[in-house]
Amino acid sequence: MEISHDDTWEQFLNEFLEIFSGDGFFKHKIFICGSYIDENFANLKEVQYIISTNRNLLGFFENQFKRTHNENLVFKFDLLAKFSEEILIVIEHDKGGHMVEMGIIIAIEEFLKKTKVFVLKDAPITYMLKSGGLLSPFFSKEKNLYYFQNNDDLKSIVLKLYNVK
Numbered sequence: 001m002e003i004s005h006d007d008t009w010e011q012f013l014n015e016f017l018e019i020f021s022g023d024g025f026f027k028h029k030i031f032i033c034g035s036y037i038d039e040n041f042a043n044l045k046e047v048q049y050i051i052s053t054n055r056n057l058l059g060f061f062e063n064q065f066k067r068t069h070n071e072n073l074v075f076k077f078d079l080l081a082k083f084s085e086e087i088l089i090v091i092e093h094d095k096g097g098h099m100v101e102m103g104i105i106i107a108i109e110e111f112l113k114k115t116k117v118f119v120l121k122d123a124p125i126t127y128m129l130k131s132g133g134l135l136s137p138f139f140s141k142e143k144n145l146y147y148f149q150n151n152d153d154l155k156s157i158v159l160k161l162y163n164v165k
Helices: 009-019 020-027 038-052 075-081 100-107 126-133 152-159
Strands: 026-033 057-061 086-091 115-120 145-147
Touching: 009 020, 009 057, 026 038, 026 075, 026 100, 038 057, 038 086, 038 152, 075 100, 086 100, 100 126, 115 152, 145 152
Parallel strands: 026 057, 026 086, 086 115, 115 145
Antiparallel strands: none
């Protein structure tokens, strides 16, 4: 599936500059995905904060962009995923839009190659993920798939991976 963003590219760039200034273009951009419900989004914000303490990295969320492709979230995800050097997805449950994003990531090789997945151990997730999507050839433990026990464990893994002291 090839999506054209020609008609929104300029609008997206203007919005990006409003949010992050010109410095953001020169940083390693990490698109952070996961559940946006309040309790889970707090964890994503902590991940973003850890990443952003490294001045060479820029962690951001889909919901920071209010004007670009807001009428079509699949197009919005596609644009942000293409623009990013890396996609980081945190799975704490299998309810919500981040599961659609996970499906897109698995389906599009360009996205899969730049994705790291963090899964809460013993989280209630679908059998399709446990016995399919989170296995080889898509993901390999400790290479692009990481399991965490709790929020402190997640933070520790992120700190280690992104060389944040």
